[in-house]
Amino acid sequence: MDKMTIKDIELKGKKVIMRVDFNVPMKDGVITNDKRIKAALPTIKHALNEGAKVILLSHLGRPKGEPKPEFSLKPVAERLAELLGQEVKFVPEVVGDEVKKAVDELKEGEVLVLENTRYMKGETKNDPELAKQWAELADIHVNDAFGTAHRAHASNVGIAQYIPSVAGFLMEKEIKFLSKATANPEKPYVVILGGAKVSDKIGVITNLLEVADKILIGGAMMFTFLKALGKEIGSSKFEEDKVDLAKELLEKANEKGVELVLPVDAVIAQKLEAGVEKKVVKIEDGIEDGWMGLDIGPESIELFKSKLAGAKTVVWNGPMGVFEIDDFATGTKEVANMVAEITDEGAITIIGGGDSAAAIEKFGLERKVSHVSTGGGASLEFLEGKELPGIASIASKKKINKRKYILAGNWKMNKTNLEAAEFISKLTAKIGKEKKFEVVIAPTFLALEKAVDLTASTNINVAAQNMHFEDKGAFTGEVSADMLKSLGVNYVILGHSERRNIFGETDEIINKKIKKALEKDLTPIFCIGEKLEEREKDLTFNVIEKQVKEGLYGIEKEDVKKIVIAYEPVWAIGTGKVATPEQAEEVHAYIRKLLSEMFDEDVAESVTILYGGSVKPENYFGLFTKPNIDGGLVGGASLKESFIDLADIMRTIIV
Numbered sequence: 270m271d272k273m274t275i276k277d278i279e280l281k282g283k284k285v286i287m288r289v290d291f292n293v294p295m296k297d298g299v300i301t302n303d304k305r306i307k308a309a310l311p312t313i314k315h316a317l318n319e320g321a322k323v324i325l326l327s328h329l330g331r332p333k334g335e336p337k338p339e340f341s342l343k344p345v346a347e348r349l350a351e352l353l354g355q356e357v358k359f360v361p362e363v364v365g366d367e368v369k370k371a372v373d374e375l376k377e378g379e380v381l382v383l384e385n386t387r388y389m390k391g392e393t394k395n396d397p398e399l400a401k402q403w404a405e406l407a408d409i410h411v412n413d414a415f416g417t418a419h420r421a422h423a424s425n426v427g428i429a430q431y432i433p434s435v436a437g438f439l440m441e442k443e444i445k446f447l448s449k450a451t452a453n454p455e456k457p458y459v460v461i462l463g464g465a466k467v468s469d470k471i472g473v474i475t476n477l478l479e480v481a482d483k484i485l486i487g488g489a490m491m492f493t494f495l496k497a498l499g500k501e502i503g504s505s506k507f508e509e510d511k512v513d514l515a516k517e518l519l520e521k522a523n524e525k526g527v528e529l530v531l532p533v534d535a536v537i538a539q540k541l542e543a544g545v546e547k548k549v550v551k552i553e554d555g556i557e558d559g560w561m562g563l564d565i566g567p568e569s570i571e572l573f574k575s576k577l578a579g580a581k582t583v584v585w586n587g588p589m590g591v592f593e594i595d596d597f598a599t600g601t602k603e604v605a606n607m608v609a610e611i612t613d614e615g616a617i618t619i620i621g622g623g624d625s626a627a628a629i630e631k632f633g634l635e636r637k638v639s640h641v642s643t644g645g646g647a648s649l650e651f652l653e654g655k656e657l658p659g660i661a662s663i664a665s666k667k668k669i670n671k672r673k674y675i676l677a678g679n680w681k682m683n684k685t686n687l688e689a690a691e692f693i694s695k696l697t698a699k700i701g702k703e704k705k706f707e708v709v710i711a712p713t714f715l716a717l718e719k720a721v722d723l724t725a726s727t728n729i730n731v732a733a734q735n736m737h738f739e740d741k742g743a744f745t746g747e748v749s750a751d752m753l754k755s756l757g758v759n760y761v762i763l764g765h766s767e768r769r770n771i772f773g774e775t776d777e778i779i780n781k782k783i784k785k786a787l788e789k790d791l792t793p794i795f796c797i798g799e800k801l802e803e804r805e806k807d808l809t810f811n812v813i814e815k816q817v818k819e820g821l822y823g824i825e826k827e828d829v830k831k832i833v834i835a836y837e838p839v840w841a842i843g844t845g846k847v848a849t850p851e852q853a854e855e856v857h858a859y860i861r862k863l864l865s866e867m868f869d870e871d872v873a874e875s876v877t878i879l880y881g882g883s884v885k886p887e888n889y890f891g892l893f894t895k896p897n898i899d900g901g902l903v904g905g906a907s908l909k910e911s912f913i914d915l916a917d918i919m920r921t922i923i924v
């Protein structure tokens with residue numbers, strides 16, 4: 270899995286806000302099935318054992334943005350305490366002072382449940398203000414709410430704008446198993462669909478026709494298809510407005526060579542009740558009026574079993590009949606047994622959907638299938654091939670790709686030579702052997718020679734903070750590319766906002782410097798970024814476009830690939846204000862798009878783009894996990910031990 274998980278992060282003493290899906294069925298204030306609470310236990314226990322302070326967020330039902338006692342999470346918190354065997358604190362508030370106080374009082378290894386997130390209107394609207402209030406309670410967000418992953422809400426998605434979000438174990442497991450059915454499933458791949466909600470599931474069929482070898486259809490769903498084939502279905506449940514679609518799907522399956530298998534007989538009755546008269550009829554003989562199909566018949570069971578034999582991947586969503594009534598449960602039970610049998614033979618079998626999970630549980634087969642998903646809607650949307658917002662918002666790991674990842678420290682006018690030497694010794698000891706990314710330090714001109722010397726047998730590179738574009742001559746106070754090169758320096762920072770704004774460097778000057786650096790085989794770290802007033806006037810992209818176009822004017826494609834770009838919003842430099850990961854990613858993606866338009870896709874993909882501006886260990890995780898952010902150009906935090914912490918963060922993120 271390319272997502273960061275709770276295993277990748279240090280939890281000791283950290284405040285962890287964890288989104289779980291405790292949306293459990295309740296009757297008269299009593300939980301009727303605690304499967305979802307149990308499913309979240311491994312993640313909660315892990316965080317507690319590691320010494321985290323755990324704050325749990327969940328919704329329950331649909332209270333529509335206001336407190337309603339029947340949707341309180343209090344009974345859930347009590348059940349959780351029983352299951353964990355430890356005290357679980359509960360605050361009957363979702364945000365606010367009482368919540369803050371409870372969080373402040375929380376000790377390592379303690380757990381606190383907040384009230385139903387859907388008591389707040391902003392939750393389902395993914396309100397950034399609400400997300401921020403939750404984010405401010407914690408250091409890290411753990412998303413273990415797979416059942417909610419198809420919703421873009423404040424507590425699972427919005428919050429990831431402010432603090433890093435990583436997957437919990439349940440989320441990881443769900444993604445792992447469901448991916449087996451979507452990305453290169455082992456064949457033969459058989460899908461079993463049933464249940465009542467044709468309209469909810471029809472999207473999956475369209476998508477599954479692309480990957481599955483066989484689709485077996487039972488449950489009430491079969492009657493919409495049988496109707497489409499012109500069969501007499503009596504009073505069986507079907508969806509009139511989906512008959513045409515069913516016809517289309519039958520044709521499509523035919524074209525694609527996918528076997529769409531329908532039952533050949535059914536168990537019928539006149540009433541949906543236990544103990545009523547029932548009989549088995551062949552589908553080809555039709556079902557008479559007044560009778561309805563409530564289960565698949567014995568021949569269909571055999572047919573389905575034969576189709577399942579030898580399957581390597583099976584996805585099942587929706588029972589074969591009204592399994593809640595024993596008279597009509599045989600089809601579901603027999604198919605469930607067969608699924609268990611082929612699991613034993615090595616097939617990957619995945620059950621999704623609330624009722625299907627309940628059926629599997631009723632027959633005691635939960636542990637005999639590979640995976641019973643905790644998500645109904647979420648697992649279906651996943652199988653449809655959609656990107657779920659609650660998964661997209663979890664930080665991704667980074668793979669080594671064609672561009673370099675870089676951690677660069679711009680020391681500016683700081684550190685005497687002695688201080689520089691001392692600090693470099695620390696750096697070489699701690700991060701001198703870095704392989705996954707490049708480390709670059711940019712001391713003052715005076716310390717360059719020493720820095721090159723001290724880093725000689727390490728993987729740390731040395732950069733100058735500036736240079737002139739001429740080779741030599743009457744340029745008082747300047748240094749040339751050749752001078753830097755002769756010291757063994759191999760990077761040079763050009764066009765930093767302080768040079769642009771304090772020393773009046775123009776795009777034209779910077780362009781000349783970049784060209785000179787390239788000519789002399791020095792890697793330019795080309796800085797760009799908008800000022801606050803430009804951002805406020807919505808001119809960010811215009812400013813960036815001008816800086817990139819003028820800075821790279823007249824440079825050949827192959828040379829552009831060697832340049833490192835650093836996006837440093839001027840309003841975030843030295844101000845303590847940092848762009849949110851989303852703001853930074855948006856600009857980085859824009860720069861890459863610009864490069865592909867100016868040059869080509871290969872150039873866009875090859876150029877390393879760093880983010881700079883109040884980068885610190887606290888905010889770096891969120892920034893560096895963004896796909897277009899290839900590292901940092903760090904100011905203040907590069908002068909201290911925090912630079913080593915930044916390297917540690919990069920090491921955990923790059924796989």
Ligand SMILES: Nc1ncnc2c1ncn2[C@@H]1O[C@H](COP(=O)(O)OP(=O)(O)O)[C@@H](O)[C@H]1O
Binds near residue numbers: 489587592621
């Ligand atoms: N032939 C049928 N006629 C009416 N209802 C059916 C029939 N077969 C199955 N059902 C009902 O379908 C319901 C489950 O449907 P659905 O919600 O689509 O499944 P899931 O929750 O697994 O996604 C069950 O309550 C079951 O009783």
Ligand SMILES: O=C(OP(=O)(O)O)[C@H](O)COP(=O)(O)O
Binds near residue numbers: 290416646647
């Ligand atoms: O129970 C859930 O969905 P599911 O019944 O489709 O698995 C989730 O908790 C999401 O709840 P929602 O459908 O009210 O957004």
